[in-house]
Structure formats: C-alpha cells, structure tokens
Amino acid sequence: MGNADYVYPSTNVECAHRVAIPPPQPFLKSLKNSLKETFFPDDPLRQFKNQPPSRKLKLGLQYIFPIFEWGPRYNLEFLKSDLVAGITIASLAIPQGISYARLANLPPILGLYSSFIPPLVYAMMGSSRDLAVGTVAVASLLTASMLGNEVNANENPTLYLHLAFTSTFFAGLFQAALGFLRLGFIVDFLSHATIVGFMAGAATVVCLQQLKGILGLDHFTHGTDLISVMRSVFTQTHKWRWESAVLGFVFLFYLLLARYSSKRRPKLFWISAMAPLTSVILGSLFVYLTHAEKNGVQVIGELKKGLNPPSIMDLAFGSPYLTTTIRTGIVTGVIALAEGIAVGRSFAMFKNYHIDGNKEMIAFGMMNVVGSCTSCYLTTGPFSRSAVNFNAGCKTAASNIVMALAVMITLLFLTPLFHYTPLVVLSSIIIAAMLGLINYEEAIHLWHLDKFDFLVCMGAYVGVVFGSVEIGLVIAVALSVLRLLLFVARPRTLVLGNIPNSMIYRSVHQYPNANNVPGILILEIDAPIYFANASYLRERISRWIDEEEDRLKTSGESSLQYVILDMGAVGNIDTSGISMLEEVKKTVDRRGLKLVLANPGGEVMKKLNKSKLIELIGQEWIYLTVGEAVGACNYMLHTCKPKNESETWSNNV
Template sequence: MGNGDFVYPSSGDRQCATHRVAIPPPQPFFMSFKNSLKETFFPDDPLRQFKNKTPSRRFILGLQYFLPILEWAPRYSFQFLKSDLVAGITIASLAIPQGISYAKLANLPPILGLYSSFIPPLVYAMMGSSRDLAVGTVAVASLLTASMLGQEVNAAQNPTLFLHLAFTATFFAGILQASLGLLRLGFIVDFLSHATIVGFMAGAATVVILQQLKGILGLDHFTHSTDIISVLHSVFSQIHQWRWESGVLGVGFLFFLLVTRYFSKRRPKFFWISAMAPLTSVILGSLLVYLTHAEKHGVQVIGNLKKGLNPLSFGDLVFTKPYITTCLKTGIITGIIALAEGIAVGRSFAMFKHYHIDGNKEMVAIGTMNIVGSCFSCYLTTGPFSRSAVNFNAGCKTAMSNVIMAIAVMLTLLFLTPLFYYTPIVVLSAIIISAMLGLIDYEAAIHLWNVDKFDFLVCIGAYIGVVFASVEVGLVIAVAISVVRLLLFVARPRTSVLGNLPDSTIYRNVEQYPNANHVHGVLILEIDAPIYFANSSYLRERILRWIDEEEDKLKATGKTSLQYVILDMTAVGNIDTSGISMLEELKKTTERRGLKLVLANPGAELMKKLNKSKFLENIGQEWIYLTVGEAVEACNYKLHTCKPEESQPWNNV
C-alpha cells in the first residue's frame, strides 16, 4: 500500500483514519553504498558542471577548477587592480616584519620569513578560491616547527640539518594537505571543534609570548622546552643576565603596537595605522640602534640578510632515518593546524562578502603551495588571520593582492635586505607578542562557559595541555575530550517523556513544556539519536526505567494503569542489528508486563531494516504510525472501545 493509503488499527469502526507508514522500495547494496560514499566525499557534486559539455569545454572547466585564476582573470578590471594594489602593499608592510619575526620563532634564519612570503602567495593566487586570504607564515606553526624538530636536532648546534628538516616537514605537510583535498577528506579537519581551536590557539599564543621573553630581556641562552614551568625557570634563573636596555626598548615598542591596534579597532577606517605599525617599529628600531650603537650595549640585532631570491632546496629534503619519522610527524600536525586556520579564516571572510569557497579546493591550493615552497627554501605557510584581516579591510577584490605582496617582498629580497642589519631582535619579539595577544580570545571562552560547559572543558583542556605540557599534548587532550564527548552522546543518547500541548495535536518534552498533559494509560518516549550497538543496551534499560517510574506514579495516584508505550522514532536516523535486537527484546519484555509497544514516525532507513529483519511482522505494521498524535489516537480508541480481554490479548504471552 502507498503512503497515502488508509489503515485501521482494529477491525472496529473509527472516526478518523491514520496513514500507514510506507516502506521504501528495496535498493541494491552497492547502490546504497555508492550514494553514501557520494554524500560523504562529494556532497557538492563537483562533476555537475561537466555534464552535457563538449570535450573542449570540459577541459577548460577542468583547468578552471584547479586554477581559479583562469576563471576570474579574464574579467579583471583596472578598478580591481587599484584596490588590490593598495591591499597588496599594505599586507606587504605587515608580511615583511612578521615573516622575519616568525622565522626567528621557528629557530630558522630570518631570511626564510621573506622567502616564504614570496613563492607561496604566487602559487595560492593561481589555485586558491578565496579572494581575501593573505598567505604567509604563522606563529603557531612556527612554534610547532621549532618545538617538534628541536626534539631531534638542536637548531643552534646544527642549523643546516635543522633547516633541511624544516623543508622536509613542510613538504610532508603539503602532501597531506593536498591529499586531503584531492581525496575529498576535508571533513577530517572538522574534528577540530571551535572550542578546541579557541583553547589551542590561546595556549599556543601564551607559550609564544613567554618564549619572547628571551628577546625582550636580551638573554643569550634559553630553554628549548615550551611549557610554562621550563620557560619561567629559564627566565628567573638568569636574572643577573637581564639587559635593561633591551627591556626598555621592547616594552616601548610593545606599547606603541598595542596603542595603534587599539586605535584601529576603535576607528576601523584607520586600519592601516595598525597594519603599518610593525614595519614602522622595524624602521624606527633600526634607526635607533644605528644612531646610538645600541648593539654594543646588549641589544641584539638581526645582522646580515643575504640578497637574492629563493634558492632551490629540493635537494636538501631529508628522507632518511632517523629524521624522516620526526619530519613526518611534524608535517602532519603542523599541516592540519595550518589547514584548519587557513580554511576557517577563508570561510569567515567569504561569509562577509557573500561568496562561497570550496574547502577541498582550498586544501589542494594550500597543500600545493607548501609542496612548491619546500622546494624553494620556504617553510610552512597558510592564511593567517591577522594578515587576512588587513587584506580584507584594505579593500582587496581578488587574490591578485597576494601577487602584489609577493612582488613587494621580491623587491625587498633583491634590494632592501641590507637595511635590516640593525633591526633589533627585541622589536621582532614585541611584534610577535602584539600579534599573539589577539589570539587569546577570553570572550569566546566566557561564551563557551555560558552556553556549553563541556565545550568550555574542551577549551580549558587544550589550553592547560599546551601551556603546562607541550603544543602536541594540548592538541591531543582537546581532541580526546571532544571524542569522549562524541562517544558519550552516541553511547548515552537522551530520552524524554512527551506530553500533549493543550488544544493541539502536538506532543513535546514535558520538561521543556510543563503545561503539556500526560495521556492516561499511555507513556510516550522520544529517542534522540540513532540506535547502535554502543547504546542499545542503555536504551533498553532506560526505557524500562521510564516504564517503572510511570507505573509507580500511576499506582500512587490511583489513575488508569499503563497500557501502551509509544516510541517516537523521529530523531532515530539509523539502526543496526544490535538496535533491532534491542527492540525485539523490548517488545517481549513489555508484552510480559501487559503493555503494548507502538512506534511513531520511523524513517525510511529504519523501515527498510525493520522490514528486512521481520520485526514489522513481529510487532504488526498496524502498530506503527506516521505521527505521535495518530499513535495516541489509536491507543485511546483501543482503551475506550475494546473489552479488557480484547484490548490486552498479549497478557498471556
């Protein structure tokens, strides 16, 4: 019978008919499996645009898919160029000092920060789908690189090997990122929840800030550990080596950077003041050191930065034991973190401008630029929030702003690197601290506490793990807590009692709607999750406890004894064989207790499996209803029209 056919729950006459719950037509296993895979890996149907197209048109569309620049470049206008030119120069003024600072944070030569702001942005401009993402190095990935590779090789004692390992880790990170995009596995990044990222970023920012005490205080020796205990011990065990000149300079420039950022936040149209502040600090700091010869009085400077563009580094990649394992681990962790940040930033700004970016295409683009970058003396890059925010506020129109930035960095590499000789390290530390303070989002943590205490626990777990142990430990703790929460949700799904809202046929949770009326002789339970092996035993026990509580309550009030148990299956999207066995056991148990089990609104997947397992024949399809209202009506009809021995023929089973 079809979905619109009528069926009566008994042989007697009824005033109102109910709709039979239809069983979907059978679907071959391989077809069902294919549809599941398609929905998992190709929900956006990327091949849709290739249908009904000529071979030449398909070739062009294929090139545009992997090289979006071929799509927007023909429509590029002079108005766009003017906007992108301003944005590109603005982000270059931020990229140059940030690049040098983050390279120092990664224990790499400062020039690598400029190399990494030249080649990767050019690759992303061709392959990226975001108009606002500004490519460059990021503090968290830099810290991870220094921390994880530092466990294998001391950067100070063997800088060349450390540099080669950094290139190799970047290569592996790019392979991972591009593979996730090509294999449509972008959903893996979604396992890093918002709460995890908030706590992880705040913890990493705290660690980075503490690491900068070395530069602020002018210390020559410092711990390679990242936990707060080791850092503070390293700082306070060398009090006699603190240099007040460096400290005064650092605090002064940090104050300048924070004031300009505060002003730009209060007056968004003056965003360029905050964006230019790092480069201004570098220029002023370099002039101050040059004029006062402060480098002779304990203020450390960058020193020589060689001229010239990126040298090839493909031959420097290390694929031999024992280093390959460390590089692979570093590449995987830094790659996922960088990918999560880049995609999150890209999607955020795309939402503001009302356009869509393809997450899988972004992964391919970010992965490719890191693979290419590792072959041209670059270390890990992505789309940092600070640089992308400046790009967005500067009015960029397309990814051409990345090209403009790359050209500015190229000119710097060719002609201006000698000017950075007198740049004080303490200014770079102040730039990093200023940027990192923006990553400690305490307002988001407070919001998590107010909305979801478990999410707050995930956030704090990530933060404490990063600050008191290591970046890797913090990430593992946060992901572990998130997975435990997911498992708890699956293993202990919510069940609730439903009642009838007055003057309606609507049934809702009696805890949420205290005015909802209980139906005499009928217990209505809602199951709020799929039924799997992990929760089937719990659900059986919980439903039986609901029945016991309801019967005790009815006995205490002297009202009609319980006759029916209705399970609202609306939220049960799927069920496995353990779940079906649970329903069969539950049916037998309720019948032994003189109760009738009734199902309401089971979905298509449930009906297919219940039909194949013969459970429908066992329960009787006349006891499965389209809505809770129809199920209650049928039960009331039975209670009021049938004789006791007719209404409970299962008592003697």
C-alpha cells in the first residue's frame, strides 16, 4: 500500500491524553455488579425502589400476574376484539389439539384438555398480548419419540400416559426454574439457523409420520428417521387403503388452498383459521352419511364428556423410567421455550411493546406444572395459532380466556360430535400446518448471507430427518457452540491504515484507499483476550510483524519501528492474555521495535495495572486513540530519537 497521500497527524505531544486507570473497587462490589449485569440486565427491582409497602405489594402482584396490570384498564372495545380473536383461535385449537395429541401417542381428548387449563394460567401470568397457548407438533413428536423408546404406548397406554404427565411436570419445573434463576440466556444457544433447520427437519419428520393416517395403516414404525418410515410404508403396500388416501389428499388440498388464499389476501385470514374445523365437520359428516368407517376409513371414536380430571396422583415419581421423564421434560421444555419466546417477541416487535423473557419462562413453567396435574401435556405458544390470534385483532391475553371457554363448552357438550372424525383428516391438518414450518426461503437466505449458518441449519435438518429429533438437536447445538468457540478462539486481527485527509484509521482490507503509515504497523484486535485465544494472538501478531517487515524490504520503504495494538474492541482480558502481552513485548523488544497500546478499556487497564504490565510497557506508550499513538510515534521518528530510549519522551509528556 502506498503512502503518498498520507497526512501526518499532529505531532504536538502535549495534546496527547493518557488512558486513565479506573479507581479500584472492593471485590464483593465488583462481583455484585458483574452478577447483576449477567442475571438482571433489565433491573426488575428498580420500580420497587423508594415505594411504600402497599405500592410494593401492588407492583409485586403486577410483576408476577400481569393481568392485574392490564385488567383494570380493560374495556368493551378490547372485549369485542378479544372475543372475535378467541373464538377464531378456538376453531383452530380444537382440531389441532386432537391431532397433536395423537401425534404424541396420547388419547385425543388430552389435546382438548391441554387447550383449556394452560391458556387460563398464561392469561394471568404471561406478558405477551398476542401469544395463543396450546400444544405444538414438534414437542408432541419429541414426547412420542423419547418416551416411545422406553414404553410402547399401544401395549402399556396407562404407564405411557403417566410418563407423559411426569415429563410435562419436569418441563414446567425446568422452565420456571430458568425464569426464577434468571437463566434465560441458556435458550439463546439455540441460534436462528439452528431453529430454522431443526423446525424444518421436525416438520418433515411429522409429515412423514402422517403417512400412517393418510394410507390407513394399522401398524407403523416407532422410528422417526426417513429410512425407517419409508421402509415401513413400502413394505406394507398391500395394506394401503385407497379410500383413506383419496380422502386425505382432498382435505389436504382444501387446507393448502385456504392457506394460499389467506396469504394472498391477509384480510381473509379467517378462511385459513377456520379450515381445520370445517375439515373436521365435513369429514365427520361424510363418514357418518356414507358409513366410510366400515370401508377402511379409521375414525377417532368416542371422546368422553367432562372437564379435565385431576392427574396429580398419576405423576410417576417412583417409576423406574424417572430418568427418561426428566430427560424428556428438559429437552421438550427447552424447545417449547425457544419457540414460545421467539414467537412472542416477534409479535411484540410488530406492536411495539416489550415482553420479559424471564417472566415468560415462569409463565410457561407454571402453566405446564399446573397442566401436568390436570391431565394436560406440554404446551407453549405455537406460531400458527399466535399468527391467527394476531391477525384476528386481539388486544390482550384475554383472547386465551375466550379460547379456553370455547374449549370448555366443547368438552362439556360437543365431544360426542367428534366420534366420526376420520383420522386421515387429522393427518391432513397436521401436514398442512407442518408445511408452513419448512422455511426453504430462509435456508436460501442463510446460504447467501453466511455459509456457516447454512451449515448449522442443514446439520440440524439432516440430523433430524436421517437420525432422530434428539440427534438433530444435538448436532445443531454442537455446531452453534463450535462456531461460538471459533469466534472466541480465533478472533480477527486487522491491519489498519489511514484514510486520506483524515485522522481515521480503518482496515486496509475493507478500505483499499487506506494508506500504511511509514515505519508503523497498526493492528486491531477484534475480541476479548482469553486463555482460548492468547496463544493464537501471540503467533498471529508475530506473523503480521514478519509479513510487514518482508513487505518493507521488498518495496524498499523505511524499516519498521513501531507496533501499535488498537485494543478498542478488547472488552476484557484474563491472566493468559496478560502473559501473552508480556511475551509480545519481549518479542518486539528483541526485534528492536517499540510496542504501543491504543484505547484499552477500563477492565483491561485495571488488569494491566495490577500485573505491573503498564510499568513494563511504559504508561507514556499507552494512548486514547490510534491517531494520538501514530502522532507520538511520528514525533519520535521525525526528531530522530532512538526508539529504545524513552526517558526524555516521558518527561516531555
């Protein structure tokens, strides 16, 4: 890089500013501030400061039960909007609830139970206005997969049911614990690319599982991978029932057509929302009038009337499968949290309000704990139902209460009407819902934007489809953590140059017109310095120096005299990083060069001061900006001062 256009910064050394060392803090105070920033970044207790006891009690109730905050402001206009939204999502929740319960290998009635009690709990404790609570396909599939590996739902349905309640209890306990302990950042390890790939893979697996219902098969594989499903399908070609297949594809076409119409014209969202319920009604009428159940079309059968029976005594804490239920609860709980919080934040962004992630975890946890004691299995905030709730114009979480009341009426009076509902219609409803989760457009976007994120996405997808849901999840998380570790272990170091006619220094790779400063190598370290990257940074800095000296020899320019490290992006440094800087100092000294630091932060300066490294480098060689550091080095170069002598320079400063 040439230097013809380089403008030398001011060499007035009296204008240079020294980097201040923050005043020392007691260890306990420093630890308290660090923990507070880690676990309480939103400072939830600030609203309680300087308040009388009665006000603190009221604020405490509003914090735990947000319904006490928005309830007093509730009016007739809100009720009208929430009533329409609640009835609309109930029409979607009822058929989806029955379908997803069957996907989890649970009695269909549990899907209705799970759409009654949990929404009531969330309406009191949740902070999202748009989230519609209910069962979800991915969690249902995970439940069936993880519990089904230990207990066959067909051979021992009672034990399987009790294990499902127990895993739901542990999922709720885990979710609530994350919220109470302010550990919500754990969910952030599921990156966007991970969720896209995992959801698409799970949706593909769920669709494949529905081939059992579409083809009217009685026996089907318990495996979820593509090979097992295809083997199970094509080894039973003689058992395929064309009547069931025709009926399934007809209703699938109707559901997809309804969704397409709603997408083309958002005001017609209710067509897509009502399509599952109308499919159930039309399918039931068809079977009832034609007696299709006698010709190979399987039906739900009897659903008993009545509200949720208590199940607290069914929790299998003494079961030999307790470890399995805990593992299932934690895995499904994390997936449900990731989906629910992501959906809630998305719609909150549209309406410009804030939801508290930790409060949401507590709300999800409590509704699943209560649900496990009232014959419900895992629930969260599914995207499809929440999107319908949002488009229907909901104003508050009261739409969940309306939905729950509609489900309650169904449980009390309407369950016999579902007797003739064909299972193939439920399979069609699930497939139509799952196709929306295969977001191939986002995968293409990831490919163009970030190849590694695309790899994470496809790793999750392939792991789910060709392995299992658990394998896919492990692969996705492992790849995400690997990327995080690579960012930490291999931070970027950039050579900076001067933007012509300015005091600005930027990467010569990003800005080709940036000029190298004669006799000075400016390096930017773009990450905190820890034990994981200290050795790499030491070697990389040495290589930069070698490459710069070789370049100067080849071009015949003046020899290298100074190495400036821009540490503006180094937020922190540990003892390994301090040792690394000491070794770099020794290396540049052996080469006859001078090490200069620019813009070290407060935490870094505290560590440098305590380690006596400031004395080793010389405080006169630490500057606030790269511009001041370059100006000081140029002053020394142009006054022909030997670069290893600094006493007079120190006195001048």
